Amino acid sequence: xxxxxxxxxxxxxxxxxxxxxxxxxxxxxxxxxxxxxxxxxxxxxxxxxxxxxxxxxxxxxxxxxxxxxxxxxxxxxxxxxxxxxxxxxxxxxxxxxxxxxxxxxxxxxxxxxxxxxxxxxxxxxxxxxxxxxxxxxxxxxxxxxxxxxxxxxxxxxxxxxxxxxxxxxxxxxxxxxxxxxxxxxxxxxxxxxxxxxxxxxxxxxxxxxxxxxxxxxxxxxxxxxxxxxxxxxxxxxxxxxxxxxxxxxxxxxxxxxxxxxxxxxxxxxxxxxxxxxxxxxxxxxxxxxxxxxxxxxxxxxxxxxxxxxxxxxxxxxxxxxxxxxxxxxxxxxxxxxxxxxxxxxxxxxxxxxxxxxxxxxxxxxxxxxxxxxxxxxxxxxxxxxxxxxxxxxxx
Amino acid sequence: xxxxxxxxxxxxxxxxxxxxxxxxxxxxxxxxxxxxxxxxxxxxxxxxxxxxxxxxxxxxxxxxxxxxxxxxxxxxxxxxxxxxxxxxxxxxxxxxxxxxxxxxxxxxxxxxxxxxxxxxxxxxxxxxxxxxxxxxxxxxxxxxxxxxxxxxxxxxxxxxxxxxxxxxxxxxxxxxxxxxxxxxxxxxx
Numbered sequence: 001x002x003x004x005x006x007x008x009x010x011x012x013x014x015x016x017x018x019x020x021x022x023x024x025x026x027x028x029x030x031x032x033x034x035x036x037x038x039x040x041x042x043x044x045x046x047x048x049x050x051x052x053x054x055x056x057x058x059x060x061x062x063x064x065x066x067x068x069x070x071x072x073x074x075x076x077x078x079x080x081x082x083x084x085x086x087x088x089x090x091x092x093x094x095x096x097x098x099x100x101x102x103x104x105x106x107x108x109x110x111x112x113x114x115x116x117x118x119x120x121x122x123x124x125x126x127x128x129x130x131x132x133x134x135x136x137x138x139x140x141x142x143x144x145x146x147x148x149x150x151x152x153x154x155x156x157x158x159x160x161x162x163x164x165x166x167x168x169x170x171x172x173x174x175x176x177x178x179x180x181x182x183x184x185x186x187x188x189x190x191x192x193x194x195x196x197x198x199x200x201x202x203x204x205x206x207x208x209x210x211x212x213x214x215x216x217x218x219x220x221x222x223x224x225x226x227x228x229x230x231x232x233x234x235x236x237x238x239x240x241x242x243x244x245x246x247x248x249x250x251x252x253x254x255x256x257x258x259x260x261x262x263x264x265x266x267x268x269x270x271x272x273x274x275x276x277x278x279x280x281x282x283x284x285x286x287x288x289x290x291x292x293x294x295x296x297x298x299x300x301x302x303x304x305x306x307x308x309x310x311x312x313x314x315x316x317x318x319x320x321x322x323x324x325x326x327x328x329x330x331x332x333x334x335x336x337x338x339x340x341x342x343x344x345x346x347x348x349x350x351x352x353x354x355x356x357x358x359x360x361x362x363x364x365x366x367x368x369x370x371x372x373x374x375x376x377x378x379x380x381x382x383x384x385x386x387x388x389x390x391x392x393x394x395x
Numbered sequence: 396x397x398x399x400x401x402x403x404x405x406x407x408x409x410x411x412x413x414x415x416x417x418x419x420x421x422x423x424x425x426x427x428x429x430x431x432x433x434x435x436x437x438x439x440x441x442x443x444x445x446x447x448x449x450x451x452x453x454x455x456x457x458x459x460x461x462x463x464x465x466x467x468x469x470x471x472x473x474x475x476x477x478x479x480x481x482x483x484x485x486x487x488x489x490x491x492x493x494x495x496x497x498x499x500x501x502x503x504x505x506x507x508x509x510x511x512x513x514x515x516x517x518x519x520x521x522x523x524x525x526x527x528x529x530x531x532x533x534x535x536x537x538x539x540x541x542x543x544x545x546x547x548x549x550x551x552x553x554x555x556x557x558x559x560x561x562x563x564x565x566x567x568x569x570x571x572x573x574x575x576x577x578x579x580x581x582x583x584x
Contacts, residue, residue: 366454373447379447384451387448
């Protein structure tokens with residue numbers, strides 16, 4: 001599970017640390033406060049790891065848009081997260097540092113264990129060296145492959161043979177590249193995709209485009225997981241009888257079979273229904289491989305196009321997901337919706353605001369809010385938010 | 396950093412008007428607006444949530460800051476919601492926060508503002524005792540803009556002159572309240 005995030009010179013996040021993350025976290029804030037910048041940073045990290053080529057990812061149109069406006073030209077951009085692997089007592093902290101140069105960006109990465117010991121540090125570029133510090137002894141290992149994330153994929157065994165560190169590196173690589181499911185705010189899965197389009201069946205695309213492929217794969221490879229998804233779908237959406245997925249010579253498509261249509265497929269799928277399906281698909285895809293490994297689900301504005309009367313069920317379902325025994329899951333969402341926020345606990349909320357200089361800050365809900373507003377049961381957090389008492393509202 | 400006035404209002408629009416009046420008068424103070432949640436209820440909502448709003452502000456404000464409560468009080472409204480008005484008054488007294496009453500409605504203040512009246516091509520005057528001036532005011536603004544009433548059309552024209560001679564005593568009292576508040580004194584001293 002992620003316990004902490006830190007951003008430096010990343011868009012409006014000039015220097016922001018988010019501590020004490022809970023299994024379920026909701027980010028609230030005004031429009032353009034920086035919520036999406038947080039999600040984009042996680043997405044950026046994931047792509048870096050998945051594509052194993054930071055220079056390429058960085059230069060894919062990101063270069064001019066990721067650095068904080070006005071940041072010193074020599075000041076590095078840093079993305080950092082602390083992560084608690086299963087059965088570990090203390091989190092590991094991973095940092096990606098992007099140091100501006102004359103024309104190129106140099107990439108550095110660092111992995112620090114719970115004792116503050118550098119487990120691994122690496123950089124890209126020529127003469128790439130990876131340093132392994134084990135038991136206080138530094139070992140330099142020359143690699144021919146000059147890709148920064150090669151460090152995560154290669155099992156570099158130090159002379160001492162520290163298997164625990166190798167395992168940690170593997171967990172970290174696997175967690176970021178395979179176990180982060182991210183849906184951007186305007187995600188909207190199509191009902192079908194052509195079969196000649198390649199899509200990953202395990203990892204949802206930010207737009208939700210590969211939902212039909214994922215569902216098809218899920219149905220064929222793990223019926224139990226697919227049935228659980230259908231059950232949750234029925235709980236949230238009373239009109240749903242079941243979900244049918246099929247592939248023919250042209251496309252893979254899903255259809256919602258509706259109760260009122262006596263077993264027939266609905267002619268259309270509403271936006272809200274499709275978005276709920278995408279969220280459930282992203283979540284249950286984590287159960288397909290290594291279900292006992294940690295998984296992170298990040299969803300921007302999951303409440304969008306969902307009926308207000310369903311929001312309680314949605315939050316309760318999220319809470320159920322993160323509390324499942326043996327399935328370490330974490331969910332982060334963003335919202336502008338006070339009715340949605342009403343169902344969260346204060347410690348689950350992070351308020352995102354921008355100051356007069358345009359820099360984003362992120363803070364927790366002060367503890368006194370509970371005693372003053374919430375304990376009586378008369379008001380929810382969303383109600384308090386609308387009094388402007390929490391911050392994170394437009395001026 | 397300038398001191399902060401934490402202004403509790405019935406409706407967010409009222410806070411925006413006050414913010415603009417302070418700007419127009421070049422009063423250097425940070426204004427933090429707080430309003431009860433919910434769409435309906437006006438004074439009832441305010442009376443119900445006021446203690447909590449004040450307690451929340453007191454939990455985070457600095458010593459130099461001050462709190463003020465602004466609400467409408469036209470005659471009709473005051474009779475109908477006598478209990479709620481008394482409750483607001485009582486809470487303000489107990490909590491020792493300034494109570495600013497707009498007689499009769501905040502729109503009466505706006506009808507006394509020279510800049511706004513110039514834009515509306517009417518003569519600014521004291522409408523403090525006019526019954527429900529908001530109807531007349533909103534109609535005038537709609538006629539001027541050709542659109543339904545929205546406070547955003549009004550704000551750029553406010554020049555803060557509504558507290559002048561022969562204008563609104565209610566605005567004058569409100570501005571005096573704000574000017575005399577401890578945080579303003581801290582700023583000018």
